[in-house]
Amino acid sequence: MSNPVGSLSEATVYGSRIGITEDSLAILERNRGSSEPWDLEETKPSVPGLYLSCFDMLLTEDATYVVKVSDASPALAVPMTRMEPRDEPEQCPVIDSQEQGLSPGLEGQEEERSLEQVQSMVVGEVLKDIETACKLLNITPDPMEWNTGNVQKWLLWTEHLYRLPHAGKAFQDLTGKDLCAMSEEEFRQRSPQCGDTLHAHLDIWKSAAWMKERCSVGETKITVAEELWSEADSSCSGQPIHLWQFLRELLLKPHNYGRCIRWLNKDKGIFKIEDSAHVARLWGLRKNRPAMNYDKLSRSIRQYYKKGIIRKPDVSQRLVYQFVHPV
């Protein structure tokens, strides 16, 4: 994984744009150190729809947040490009639909898809970085569960990341629960210098924890078999995801992804990729490989033949594969 320090700061800035209050965003921006890899000012043109309430964001399934944004700005292309600065232009998702001269209907679809892509990347990065921090600090992701020691660790970590003055003493003897109950004003009273920044960052952690909870609660309505399968859902485990797991994830969410991948025979584990380009794009997003395409994805699937994970069904059909061990 990339340097968690830089990565967290980047993701946090964007994460706050979609999940955290506008105030938090403003505070984070105001207090960001000069070491930040890019200047948010440039990416801040009005994209009203992106300032979702935490509630709206957390109600959605998985990390793909479908947002209806009637006036999404092409300026969105800026964060997208910046989140993926690698020099792989060949298949970077097209964000700027205006320049593409798409028809109005297509334009809307493209914008929505692009927003989904940006948001899913952002949220994924935020969650990943929080998970990294948790591992490093040996704390749980949910601030509500922190004891006073955990709170101090988190404070030290955040202060270190954002070069904030040390404020640990001001929050001494407070548990995570206490912290979560505090308003921004109370944070500021305890630490006039960086209370607002700390409050904003805690906001992000709270949102992520809430989202994680929804992620696990949301699975309870599915069947036992699906539950077993969902254990491999990397969006909840933090482990690097395998392609077969990812495909399963998509298949378990027909409501979201049924148009690009669906079961032909669930019992036998036979599925069809309906939109190869879309599935490849989603996989590329998940793995942060903007140049991903179906050619490469299918090569990876074919590697599973030897391993006995996926095979072609007895009656081979285009874009149809079969899990060797369906649950």
Place this chain on the structure above:
DNA sequence: AAAGAGGACTCGA
């Protein structure tokens, strides 16, 4: 033309 198969190589964890 798109999909499928698989070799060969690279890369990062």
Place this chain on the structure above:
DNA sequence: TCGAGTCCTCTTT
């Protein structure tokens, strides 16, 4: 070392 990404050639649909 392994899983995946990339590039490639050739075959099949």
